[in-house]
Amino acid sequence: MTTNPPDEAVSAKGEEAVDEGAESVAGVTEPDTSSDPAVAEFAERIASLVGSDTWSADFGNAKVQVPAVSWVESVDKVRSEAGLEFFSFLSAIDWSNEVEVGDPLESRVSERFEVLVRLSSVENNDAVTLSTDVSKEDPRLASLVDVFGGANWHEREAAEMFGIEFEGHPNLTKLYLPDAFEGFPLRKSFPLLSREVKPWPGLVDVEDQPSTENPEAGADQENAESEEGE
């Protein structure tokens, strides 16, 4: 093969490779299996503390969902009563069915911003991610600045990147971006302009193995792989 293979061949080859590997990677399709009982117990404890019944502990990440109305109160409670006094970060996720960048989600989600805050203890490895949903039509949420001073910059970043209004923030101005910048770059609806002009060539590099150029090296590699597989 001297030219790049057509797209169909690319994806077919890719799928095949994944199937091969999947045998050695147990349970890749079952996200719940890695839920650690200690983490789950901790997540449940935090959930009952803040009066929430939505929690998860997948992949060692204790996550508790709280309603937006009790956002500040819940975070404050976790800080003072559960002893998670270390403010790790605050950020957001844009759950969106239409995307301008990256791959779209496989299944449809309810359109929203999910604001996350990560708190941890400094005595042990207790840590929790608190999250709340913010509507896209009117993205606003109470500010955590009075609970954690560190939330100041993190909220400014989330505000300029996602367009979320943090009410009660003392200085909600642009942090990274120039004052005149328009738009909210981390929203999924915000295109990456350089990629509009020219698609990222690296996205196909995994299929473009040296074996297509140099059959000898490729043969060696395949032998090596089959040996490893045995």
Add this chain to the structure above:
Amino acid sequence: MSQTLDPQAAAHLSEVAVSVELQTADMTLNIGPQHPSTHGVLRLVAKIDGERIESVQPVIGYMHRGYEKLAEVRTYPQVTALVNRIDWVSGFANEIPLMAALERLMELEVPERALSIRLILTELARISSHLIFMSSYPLELGAATPLMHALRERERVLELLEGVTGGRFHPNFNRIGGVKPAAGGGSTMKKVSQDLPQGFLAETKAAMARMDLICDDLEDLVSGNEIFMARTKDVAVIPAAKAMAFGVSGPNLRASGVGFDLRKHENYLPYHKYEFDIPVGENGDCWDRYQVRLEEIRQAARIINQAIDDIPPGPLQAKVPRVIKVPRGETYVRAENPKGEMGYYVVSDGGRIPYRLKIRSASFSNLSILPWALKGLLVPDLIALLGSLDFVLGDVDR
């Protein structure tokens, strides 16, 4: 500004019926973005009253590269190359939490030898980062000699890193499920060339044996210096409660008396196998932040020595699919980087590129305490505080 004048002068002033209340106007002082003590492109707009700082507005973002957005159009292996550039003083350490997060999502069992190599190189990166601090910090406070000593030793450490990874600053050495087969071989030489270069372990051991002496040297040169003491002791104290509320982590948090080190609390690398101490400061002043880092160099050398002694044999890579797809799910993994807590919140939808990658960098949070910590300090103390926080603007702006 009210100031106590000496009695004679006060008497004189009242005689001539001049008010002793000096009227001073606030002045705005712009520092940076091109100022050596800001370690890059940080700008501070300080409102000062005489020599005293009333308030400071840090202006960041001159180096914002938008990695979180870029990660959304790149495959997982490509993101590794990006994250090297976040904190370039310890590029290798940046890769570790990302790898750990992806491996946790993929439920990969990483070979023990690969983990040990990661651990050794992470500690080398810590030493090189702290040696930069040891060279630049005394320099900012007027001592030029330690720079030569610390940079010379850092060069040795960088050579060791380069020998294994091929890169001094941006190793891009970790692979999902292990580490890259070391530099130098094509596919036909894969079997012989995929391990550590010959002599690396012995050379690293020799370098670590020197490290204690270097720390002694630095201690002799800097720690006993009266000017250095006067400029750092009891200067810019950050109490533990404030540090935690602002998310200040790493050596800066430990200097404030909180013995929190993720190497002891998280299991992203096998640190539990080795003995090491966590140096903790008492007052949270600039002096403590300096002392904690000096001691961390010694401890890192101690860890490396133990890790070399019992480096396990075996493969460098777990078996992974050729096209990396990360199962649906989200997780946050953090690691103790030289600058503090660095973590990645990865949201995957089961595909080849991340749906969202939140980068939690240490310097960003460490720096966010500036407006609080600088209030009421003298202008020269600003330099002392900035240097002691040991931030890198790439790590702040991402």
